[in-house]
Amino acid sequence: MKAPDFSYEKPTTISDVLALLANNELECQLLAGGQSLMPMMNFRMANPGTLVDISNVSELSGIYERKETIEIGAMVRYRELELSKIIKTHCPLISMVLPYVAHAAIRNRGTIGGSIGLSDPAAELPAVLLVLDGKIEITSEKGIRLEPANTFFKGVYETSCEPDELITKIILPKKQPKQKFGFHEIARRHGDYAMAGVCILQDVDLNVRVAFFGVADRAVRSIAVENLLSGNSYLSGELIKNAQNVLNDIEFEGDMNAGPEAKQHIAKVVLERALKEMKND
Amino acid sequence: MTGPATVFDKPTDYIGKSIPRSDASRLLRGQGRYVDDMQLPRMVHAVFLRSPYAHAKINSIDISQAIDLQGVVAIFTGKDIAQHVEPYVGVLSHLPGLRSPAQYPLAVDVARWQGEPVAVVICASRALGEDALEYIKVDYEQIPAVTDTLDAMSSEAPLIHKEYDSNLAWKREVEFGNLEEALAQDDVVVVEKQIKFGRHTGVTLETRATVCDYIPGDEQLIMYYAGQAPHMLQFILAKHLDMLEENVRVVAHDVGGSFGIKVHTYGDEIATAIIAKLLKRPVKFTADRLESFVTDIHARDHVVDAKIGVKKDGTIVGMGFNDFTGIGPFSMYPRTSAIECNQILNLTGAPYQFEHYHAVGNVVFQNKTLMCQYRAVGHPIAMAISDCMIEEAARVIGMDPVKIRKKNLIPDDAYPTKSVTGMRFDDLSHHACLDKLLEIMDYEGLLVDQQKERGNGIYRGIGFVSLVEVTNPSPMFYGVGGAPIASQDGATVRLDAAGALHVSSSVTEQGQGTNAILQQIAADVFGVAIERVKVTTGDTATVPYGGGTWASRGAGIGGEAMLLASHALKEQVLETAAVILQAKPENLDISSGEVISKESGEQKISLGDLAKIVYYRGNELPNDLRPELIATRHYRVTDFPFVFTNGAMAAHVEVDTNTGFIKILHFWAVEDCGRVINPQLVDDQIRGGVVQGIGGALYEECIYDTDGQMQNASMADYLVPMASEMPEITVAHVETYTKTSVLGAKGAGEAGTGGAPAAIMNAVNNALEPLNCGLWQMPMTPERVLKALGKIK
């Protein structure tokens, strides 16, 4: 289980990264934290011609507070997110999910850009971005574009990011007063990818966004659940039950731990638990 | 009284005390000596190409592109290797009817499981070797795979071995009394269940590894390996590589966990030895984790139709079952893959008194990884059949699970006695263990809590198991059947010129603390400070001949040999001391490295001074005194086929009926392993064993698709128990010394793994009882619980 051979580049600027990515012959693969890419390379499921290590690109680091948003550099590691006061204050949902993301040693290396760019269907952060209506700043030699999370995740390990593009930032709206957040996940073992998990945002205007992970080919919102919950200031037991009942608009996919029916069942349970925890807040 | 029997006439200094293992100090500083740590001059790496198919004809192998690649030294196909080895057959004569064809280290014409090696690249590095694998072209012709055990027995199933009329490897039927008739009586309540046990594997954290070196001048093959039975492997290598046994040396230094995984004959390891001999240079093979999952032996994989009959008062009338187990395409050499089934036939119901027993075992070939002996061989199945059926019967007749056990467990004063299957028991303590268990767990309190919480929609369950464990095996286990597996072990004890003790033993260390207890025994029995005892194990060139580590025999057999050798050396030293001191040996003793007066305790001469006289200044001794400051003794169990231990365990679980998750709230284990040499080591053996049992009960399963592809062959997908989900485990002991030895120690290594699954299944079904459902399949995954609850289909 040794990685196949490759060339290695460690550029220090975004433009140098983009120049490498633009060269098709190099068959570039970006290396951020490496916590998912390295296993795939060791399994020889990933076989890059050139590995572009972006850890020295200082433009990709840092968590910044803007007027209405928080900007997180793509190379920001989970550990930095955990320790960041800005995140704690303005993106509390991220702080809620972080303890459930893998294990400390993985969080010390893994990056937000890497997680978003991978689009693992069982990962937490894509669902966080979906409910927060986050945006992904994507840069290429053609310029910079902002892709809403809603259209970014395409499938298992599939995103709208093209091979010559680089995720440079994650942009999230700051928490508004009276916004409420919910999160619950169930994993076979602590730190494992969840059997099912959910992130919820109840906005100031009582609009609700609900995104599940670990149950389909990507992190997905349930519009049916959102519609049912939106507009209610009080999450009554009956409302929660009704929300569970309409959770049919996701194409549930099974995995090693559970078939589609079990996934749907557990998705309903995490929804109930997350909503109840929000109610009790 | 003289002789070793006097060892325990006085208080011990070390035996019975929780003394930290001295070799752990090295391991905690990164100074272990594991096989993969070794780098020898001119060493090359063996990298195996493995069949991606569960069943395929190998039409041709083209190595022409791979052979010229960077770093490639040589490439061997299965056919190449076959020319240099006598194939092996995994049968034993005391398992009549067991059949298995000759097996070669690498597949020759047909690959019969996903992961079977088909070719091997010898290369300058592992990475370059893996590069080369991609350039070997194998023309495979897929053959339908037989994966499901029951399907494999159907008449339409493709035959895995054309020379046989079916895929059956072995069948044994055991019948005592007349179960069918007894269960037909009016006053007998009969309960029937099908119980399924998932296939799982050992997942030693150190994967299998070997470095083989060949020294042409000496015609010597040295195999450094991560394994449990060096002398067994020495014999096997000599026999199948056509070498003189004395020219094969097998060395096991530190081993990163074994649990039975590392006591078998693996084709890739044998091939590595063959290639070292052919190339006359060191060759290393370290399995990577993916290889481990599909080549390390698997275990369990049983479908059991069980029944039990009880009277209304709880008296067990009889039990019976029909077991089907899938063992892969061959019976593993040399221990065979029928032993687990045989153990189940022998051990089911063993703690209980009843008259009627009818059990059938069917051992079936299939296209999956080979199955063989893994920690607690057969025990988890045997204990679950009897104890889960007993608790189910108790539920049906409305009896408390403890009460039904007390009614049927063999009385503690009944020994020596026999089980229904004729297993001979002595020095067991089922009732004392159950009483102690109830004492430490507050059963009544748990029952009150259970009732109360049910009202809150919280479903908690308490489950028990009373178990026996096969330990200290005699030659009746393997040797009698023709296997090159020693059941006796030897110990050598030598006094050096500084007064320190050098001891060696044929049992081996895998982390369980064998070296530590040997050190404790030697220091105690001989009479030196424990720091002055140096232990050597694992090297066929230097240790006495013996079986190694398996079937929980290290302490009971290896320990007894060490006791006998230490005592013999002590007598020899005192004889010499008596001459030097002009005293009588019987008036002298050894304590803290000094020869002392037995009566006054006065120090007469230090062992160092005595040894120096013997070694350097023999002129000071009478000519007719020929001191031997070394002694070797061997020990085997003679009076019994095995020395059984027993225990009682309980699990307290909570079943989340919404998610199907099972949380183990606490686990209790009471074990009677006879004399406890080092309580802390024993307690942690029990705990580690229980957690492996929890793995089998709740998490671990090799999931295969119908084509024989293992679906979860990675650490990320095959779930082993991790810290967060594991309960605290309270351990207590009853000590009934075995009369078969002076030391009185029985084994303790497998009880936890053997007993925990039944206790947990019982606890889960106890929790589910008010919901009128039950779960009879391990591992008890959330999905299976949800199905049992009817929450999903």
Added chain:
Amino acid sequence: MTKTAQINLVVNGEKYFENVPVRMNLADFLRNKLGLTGTHVGCEHGVCGACTIFLDGVTARSCLTLAVQADETEVTTIEGYETDKNASDLIKNFHKRNALQCGYCTPGMLASSIEYIEQGNPPDRKKVKEHISGNYCRCTGYQAIVDAICTTIEERQSR
């Protein structure tokens, strides 16, 4: 031809300047190039935790880190925990409490334990278990390891 690179790094306080294949991971580099075989490789896909080391002061899986990524970094491995991580007391408690059997998980288990203690966390068994839940131990059942970590923290608190 395998591609190589020059790297400069400090391992357990000692400076190294080495030429490495770029595809070589840090675990293999430490073990095979530097002879620091105390770091163990259990799965090579980042799950078992045996290869966990300190990279610039925080734990990392050395099987998921390339040696070239460790250029210009400071690495601490089990061989350095007594001196560079002041972990003598933790090591002593692991020994005393038998918090290891085969010793194969021990390098990673110590790394995670040291990190937990360094972060000022309490001797809370549940939290300790969560923190070490990325480190697989097949032998002990974990209880002894949790005991050793909690004892160390309690001893440090009472000092």
